[in-house]
Each structure stands twice: as structure tokens, then as C-alpha cells.
Amino acid sequence: MFFPESPDFLTELLGISKSTWLLGKREEGVGGNSADHRYLSRLNSSDAIETSRERFKNLIRRILQPHLGMGETACLDHLKGRDADIRECRDSAWQLLALATQFDRAYPRTTNVVKQFEIASLQIAQDFASSRSDDAIGALERLPWANTETVQWYLSECRRAPSHAVAARFPVQLLSLLVLLIAVGEEQPKTEGDRPGFLPPMIASRDPLTGELSALRYWFDFVQESSGLPSLDAVFKIMLADSGADDETRIRQGRKYRKGSEVPSVDRLQIMTKNIRKASSGKDLSECYIIGILACFLQKAFLQNKSVAQSFSRFDPMAPFNDWNVLIKLNIDSMLPPGGSQGGSLAQF
Known part of the structure; x- marks a missing residue:
């Protein structure tokens, strides 16, 4: 009740398909992954299905290989001796996600x-x-x-x-x-010289006029600083180079994104990240995409909070x-087993 039943909470808010996220785009025909897409969509749903251990392990291998670039041997090593974990995944979409993306090994x-x-x-x-x-x-x-x-x-x-x-x-x-x-x-392991985390300042970012969350403001400012571009308008023109008829249109759209009144789709975010990294070779923009995804998630969560506030007037969307x-x-460490x-x-x- 206080915790989402499945990662669909994340993917639906971002407007992406969980199966596409994990398996890549659906491909029909021989050698395609359409059967895996259908199988994954039925797992952990009310439409319970019987499945063999090998069928389930094959699904996880199909996720690991394209998603993490793992070869067959590495996949088998990752699953070796983990039958209990695999059984648990059949009842928990969160545990399936943790196992299939190796989160469970990175953050046990x-x-x-x-x-x-x-x-x-x-x-x-x-x-x-x-x-x-x-x-x-x-x-x-x-x-x-x-x-x-x-x-x-x-x-x-x-x-x-x-x-x-x-x-x-x-x-x-x-x-x-x-x-x-x-x-x-x-x-996460801490080492001397680690850069400060980006999450606290992102959550602290506010629109100067309304006081509302402005996670995307933080992201665009981060991109400008990391790319070395002279202005935000220059960032908008590059990131949205394939969007709009002219620079003024791109700048106007970029400002809407930064304000948080509109949130780019994941597909649009990927293109924007690709454009800025291509134009800023030699600059460290390795974290640009993951920070952007988190900014979009937080901004969409705030917009969803505003919808909740329409039904429950005593709720503050910024709470x-x-x-x-x-x-x-x-x-927090005392809560970690x-x-x-x-x-x-x-x-x-």
C-alpha cells in the first residue's frame, strides 16, 4: 500500500513499456522477441501463468544480453545456483527487475x-x-x-x-x-574525491516564481555547465536540433521543458542527450541521460501529485x-539489513 506493487509505477509514469525497456523494441517473426514480450507482460499480473524454471531463466537471459550487453556465459554465471531467487521473481516484479538488471548484486x-x-x-x-x-x-x-x-x-x-x-x-x-x-x-562505495550527488540539489530545485518543483531546471543547468556552452538557449538549440522549424521554436520548447510545464518523453530525452553529447565531444556528459531520466520522473511525479490534490484539497503536491x-x-543505514x-x-x- 505504501510501496508500489511493481515497477510499472515507474514505467507508466515515464510513459514507457516495461517490456520494451527490458527487452528492447518488439520484433515479430523468426528470431524476434515478440513471444518474450507477451510472456513478460503476463508475469506478475492478475493473469497468473504456469511456467517452467527453464522458460523463466531463458526470459532473464533474453533481458540480460541486450540490456546489459552480457554474453551467454556471463548470463549463465549470473544465474548459477540462484533457483530460489528465480522462484521469488515469479511472484515479484521488483525482484525480477533486480535479478535481470543485476541490481541485486550491486545493491544486495x-x-x-x-x-x-x-x-x-x-x-x-x-x-x-x-x-x-x-x-x-x-x-x-x-x-x-x-x-x-x-x-x-x-x-x-x-x-x-x-x-x-x-x-x-x-x-x-x-x-x-x-x-x-x-x-x-x-x-554505494565511497571513495575520496567523489563528486557530490546530484539528487539532493535536483529535489531542492524550485521554480523561482511559483516555488514548485523544477527538477528539469536542474538538469538543463547541469547540461549547460558540463557542456561548456555559453547559454541555455545554445543548449536548447543543440538538444532540439531535430525538432521545430527554427531556432526560436526550439528555444521556446526548451524553455517549456526547463520550466517543467511540459516533460519530454523518454524517446525525446534519448535524442536530446545524443545531440548534446555529439556536439560536446571531449566533455564529460556520461551521466547526462540517467540524470535526465530521474529529472523527468520527479517532474512527472510532481504533476501527478497535483492531480491527487484536485481530489484531496488538503494535500500539498510539494509535500x-x-x-x-x-x-x-x-x-538509513540502520534500516538496511x-x-x-x-x-x-x-x-x-
Whole structure:
């Protein structure tokens, strides 16, 4: 309930297909991947299917090879001795994503936290559905970030009408993903000379006139600084070189993106990133795309928050982003189970 049921939360918000993201574009015919697309779309859905272990492992190999550029031997090594993990993936789209993208190996402790989030969130959802709202609310009150404005608002809505638990859940699910981003940062190895993270200033970026989130403002400013271009208009003209009839049109569109009133699609973002990297050879723009994806996600999440606020007038669409200042003060490391363990303070939920 407080955690998204599947990564579809991310892909749908970004306007992309989970199967296309993991398997590449759908290709029909002999040697194509259309069967894998159909199979993946049915997994972890209400349309439960029976499947063999080998069929499932073959799907994961088909994801690993194009998505991470892994050869057959590397794929087999990644899956060796992991039958228990593979079985778990059949019931959890999050665990499938972690296994198929090697996130579980890069961030094993955060992966365990995701498992605990899933279990706790499912139990809360079942309690609400079974008219045990007091139990569900009690579990939400024990979240380590329960003192945030977002969770307190959500609790008040659930107390007012338990039926609001589903309709009002987007902001608390977004907040749980922000907690996970902090957990990932805590688990990353630190080395002397590391550059400061880009996430805190991105979440802190605000439109100077409205005070609303302006994650894309941060991204465009980052691109200008990294590319060495003299102005944002110069950035817009290059990034949108294939869009619009003239430079004025491109600049106007770029300013709309930077303001956050419009959010580029993932396909458009890929083209924009490719254009700026091509024009800025010799400059370090290696993180341009991933930072852009995150900026688009945050900006679209804010726009979704505004939609929630239309139904729940007491909700502030900026609340989850303002709550970041509370989240970063949490002892996130204490919530991460020891490596390989299923323990940790999240077990109390």
C-alpha cells in the first residue's frame, strides 16, 4: 500500500513499456522477441501463468544480453545456483527487475529492503481490504518516516475514510521510492574525491516564481555547465536540433521543458542527450541521460501529485519533496539489513 506493487509505477509514469525497456523494441517473426514480450507482460499480473524454471531463466537471459550487453556465459554465471531467487521473481516484479538488471548484486542490502517493503505493504493492503483499518494504520504509524507531512496527511485521510487508502496512495508510494534512493546512495562505495550527488540539489530545485518543483531546471543547468556552452538557449538549440522549424521554436520548447510545464518523453530525452553529447565531444556528459531520466520522473511525479490534490484539497503536491529534508536525517543505514541478511528494523512493520 505504501510501496508500489511493481515497477510499472515507474514505467507508466515515464510513459514507457516495461517490456520494451527490458527487452528492447518488439520484433515479430523468426528470431524476434515478440513471444518474450507477451510472456513478460503476463508475469506478475492478475493473469497468473504456469511456467517452467527453464522458460523463466531463458526470459532473464533474453533481458540480460541486450540490456546489459552480457554474453551467454556471463548470463549463465549470473544465474548459477540462484533457483530460489528465480522462484521469488515469479511472484515479484521488483525482484525480477533486480535479478535481470543485476541490481541485486550491486545493491544486495537495498534489494533486501525492497523485499521487506513489499511484504509489509502487501499486508497493509490486505488489512485495509479486510476491514482491519486499525491494524493497517498502526503499521503505517510505525514507518521510520511516519512523521513526514506526506505520511501524516495520508494517515488522516485513511482515518477519515479507509476507502481513501487506495485513491490517496500515490504520494506515500513516491515517498517510499525516495527512501530507497537514499538507501542506494548509502550502499554505494565511497571513495575520496567523489563528486557530490546530484539528487539532493535536483529535489531542492524550485521554480523561482511559483516555488514548485523544477527538477528539469536542474538538469538543463547541469547540461549547460558540463557542456561548456555559453547559454541555455545554445543548449536548447543543440538538444532540439531535430525538432521545430527554427531556432526560436526550439528555444521556446526548451524553455517549456526547463520550466517543467511540459516533460519530454523518454524517446525525446534519448535524442536530446545524443545531440548534446555529439556536439560536446571531449566533455564529460556520461551521466547526462540517467540524470535526465530521474529529472523527468520527479517532474512527472510532481504533476501527478497535483492531480491527487484536485481530489484531496488538503494535500500539498510539494509535500513529498519537502519531506526530503526529513528523510535525509533518518538513519538509513540502520534500516538496511546486514549483507545477505533478511533482518533489520524494517521487520517491525
